[in-house]
Amino acid sequence: MDTSRLLRTTGTVIAAAGLLLAGCTSEGSGGTRASASSSGNTPKSTAGTAAPGAVPAALRPYYGQKLSWRDCGVPGFQCSTMKAPLDYANPGTPGSAQSIDIAVARRVATGPGKRLGSLVVNPGGPGGSGIGYLQAYAGIGYPAAVRARYDMVSFDPRGVERSSPVECLSGPEMDRFTQVDQTPDDKAEQALLVAAFKKFAAGCKTRSQRVLPHVSTVDAARDMDILRAALGDEKLSYVGASYGTFLGATYADLFPGRVGRLVLDGAMDPSRPALELNRDQTAGFETAFRSFAKDCAKQPECPLGSGDPDAVAQRLNEFFRKLDAQPVPSGDPARPLGESLATTGVIAALYDESAWPQLREALTSAMNGDGAGLLALADSYYEREADGTYANLMFANAAVNCLDQPPAFSGPEAVQAALPSFEKASPVFGAGLAWASLNCTYWPVKATGSARALEAKGAAPIVVVGTTRDPATPYKWAQSLAGQLDSGTLLTYDGDGHTAYGRGSDCIDTAINTYLLEGKAPKDGTKC
Template identity: 40%
Template structure:
């Protein structure tokens, strides 16, 4: 959440914007998106599925998935304005439906970011979609610019470590100069190492890739499950290809009406709300109250870290920025609140930052071996390819009081992160998205009341933006980022739609 690097993972997703390229209409496929044969069946490039290898460093490393998983590459145009021109390859993964009788088709996942590798992510998350796996081939992919799909490259691991130590919430002109110089060095590295792909990693192009995937899978319609930023991608697809929309679920929904300022401000409020909910829960948990921090203690800790970072066993130091992002990482799920308590206790009582630094690493894409996946680079590149807005230091300083009022913990970092796209070498395409999807089938849109990264109001606006006959709003009174597999009521409703074609009643609420 600093100008020295992009906001990590879904911290950036609510501030993204979407739209269409000038070469497509709201209701039609671009040429080359996979048409139909003479009998109306989908037609696409055949996919050569093979046994998967282990994820690469850019994807996040790890072990090769088991025999149930197959991987492939799918060629798509680098520039959809030149569909017969240069191609890039999308990395795909799938596991076929376990029950051939009653198979519905392929269910394509995007888990968000932007910047998350679906090839690395789906096998590790597949157990959560076990019931769906009986009747669907589970499919995911690395979106363009991500992982092994022409992944954006910027700085080296050592350079990223060094950048993380720079104060991203400058208190004086000297700190500001250092921060801006670091930001420029990052941008220059992206331009040097990834100039060819930077203009083409926008969300609209990724949506066109989705239609190529649909056709190559042999599906007449795209059955899709999008989470966080994946909801934005799914909404863009629905706008571009409404007649190709199959059973679609958008969970932890990005607000399509917000520009980067409003999105970042909304996230500041959302994370502050989640932090408050955590503090209340911690204080009432049996045996935990004695070790529960207070909000004032957290803000005091962050102030101390601004001046004196804490030592860690890794030899790295925990900075204020890293602590803020580490706290945010723990708020994504109620299951990780216990690690937040441990990390804050360690920092306050022992004067070491091991746990908070590990939490920061999980959200920044840094592995235990010190290697980064390309999450940060892809996150920044996609965000800046989408967003037209370019903010100045004067803009940030003017808005700082509003951000600080929204969140004494997250507000200042969120405000300074507005400079992430300043001086980016590629112009952004859009201000706010057009997600109208007239002619589409029902799209189930889920918002969680306690979601820190994508506040529930975004789901309401997405459902309205898709259209009254399209968006089906489901609201959950719970905590965390995402609801499927966490809330029994929401999970049951999603399964009924994806497996039986029965969407919930609009404006259903799950406790």
């Protein structure tokens, strides 16, 4: 049902405890770190680095902790567990009932060359596993020159996978949830959709009551500063993609004096309220679809035919309407391909233009009565396993988003009033994404954040990267964030797909690698 990994992007407001922490930590911390040499020798533990006066006394035990590293079971990687306060207003002590475990992983710098410290990476979501991303891509796929000089590090943010994961529904319940009609045609279908959202929220409360009030982006950013100290780094070097840009910008706003080299790729705009963000993203997916449609029309066997993008979009809408009335077989009798799953499958493929051939093939098959291809795309998006279980991505996604900002809509009537603006933003996806924005309306925990600009006054230069036809994080968000940040510098990629670094642009990669390795930020306004 949720047809975007960033269904509700969020801003944040700093709570009283956060103001205290930020106010006391604007100076870089002292201390040294036991480090791996360029030959790859690995320390068994890393000592916390935080000047005693830099943090409140109640948090010093967390900042002073040592990470004990162990084998992950994945060649080349080590894992550890960090303690953080469950509630920063009532932190307790590490290991007590008032603390929470944060899973961490690293791959030490390979050398040659002088080690530059740790490079923390986050793949976005919210809800994406940083450890999974590190082990599958960043720790082995980042440029060799970067991996030579940095320990590559990531963590599963609180509420995600290995770090007290938020759980909401069983596998069969999620199967039913993802099939609920997301474009209700009448009051009865609206009631079914509302009931589905309420059941989802109630499941989260029942299964995750302890952690649910404490998974905001501000909480995760504070955890990241404890991680920085535990790694022994005076300043944080960081690459965040998608939602990871909001996490990184929040960190910079809380701890501007501890900003090292920050790259925010596929930027979110924390100053815009949920309704505007959802509508912006709806337009972003329409832009991405039209790029796909133009490319598809050039292919010899485009399932949507040839002609201008409006005509192609109309054919896809007609196909969706047919699926709404009569789903097609998918190979799974319990999950025929209806409109909701088909829409999710299409959107999943719009994140990366390299998936366009797969999307063409899946659409061709579905239009000929075989929905297996689009269902597979939807399953990959939802992180559904072959055995019918789901990763907790969508649960954590909702939990973080619904805490970070108030709901976009108060109820179905408000959605109805906004439908024309969403459908104008995207004739293809507008209605579905508008109704999906009800996901936080029935959330059991009141939001603690709200939309506001993040300035990070006094921080070192921060590189903000925007892609002109990004489906999930529209380019104007990058422009806005770069303008908000006191030291923001905008790097633009004129292209398709979600995010830019490591996706084939030598211009983008060279600019970011130079910044990470030499500290030289690209000139503000650089275009690739």
